[in-house]
Amino acid sequence: EVQVVESGGGLVQPGGSLRLSCVASGFTFNDYAMRWVRQAPGKGLEWVSSIVDSGSDTYYADSVKGRFTISRDNSKNTVYLQMNSLRAEDTAIYYCAKAHNLYFEDWGQGTLVTVSS
Amino acid sequence: EIEMTQSPATLSVSPGDRATLSCRASQSVRSNLAWYQQKPGQAPRLLIYGASTRATGIPARFTGSGSGTEFTLTISSLQSEDFAVYYCQQYNSWPPFTFGQGTKLEIK
Numbered sequence: 001e002v003q004v005v006e007s008g009g010g011l012v013q014p015g016g017s018l019r020l021s022c023v024a025s026g027f028t029f030n031d032y033a034m035r036w037v038r039q040a041p042g043k044g045l046e047w048v049s050s051i052v053d054s055g056s057d058t059y060y061a062d063s064v065k066g067r068f069t070i071s072r073d074n075s076k077n078t079v080y081l082q083m084n085s086l087r088a089e090d091t092a093i094y095y096c097a098k099a100h101n102l103y104f105e106d107w108g109q110g111t112l113v114t115v116s117s
Numbered sequence: 118e119i120e121m122t123q124s125p126a127t128l129s130v131s132p133g134d135r136a137t138l139s140c141r142a143s144q145s146v147r148s149n150l151a152w153y154q155q156k157p158g159q160a161p162r163l164l165i166y167g168a169s170t171r172a173t174g175i176p177a178r179f180t181g182s183g184s185g186t187e188f189t190l191t192i193s194s195l196q197s198e199d200f201a202v203y204y205c206q207q208y209n210s211w212p213p214f215t216f217g218q219g220t221k222l223e224i225k
Contacts (some may be wrong), residue, residue, distance in 0.1 A: 037161075047214040060212070
């Protein structure tokens, strides 16, 4: 059974940093791209970032480019999202998802990030 | 960037009836479209990919159709567990991957 579990969310002040982690199991981790998607309170889904299976290529939404960094450690079946220079508009539930043929096949339960003073 | 527009924003349907949800792309995405279901307090769940292929474990009452710019998700004989928010998402032209704003399916 595929499992994706996010952690690392919390309350952070504007301008602060946070690192999210996503541990995956139940599949061959280094065969799949992984992605982060966020959902602001009461809003829809917004793709944030993607990383290919090897980690060699990464992609970002314009809204986070230059502030967020995605990475992965295939030895630990883990993908990370380093978030710097956080803003109030980054407040959201952050979901980690396993990609398959470009769609989002399996999702974690999410971790809440709140940016507020 | 391809914009995805879903209609209606809210759809009220009685249990046992059929629901038809629409999704339109601002330019052709061929058949590279997925549908997701999200229940309150839960993560999204993949329902349909390739515009019409049901994901593993998805009941046959969920049917996806369309190609190019016009897509439909039909849910026949609505069950209580089907009332949720539904999102379409294109993966033909990326980055970015883009989602529709969602259709809330509520009990009439």
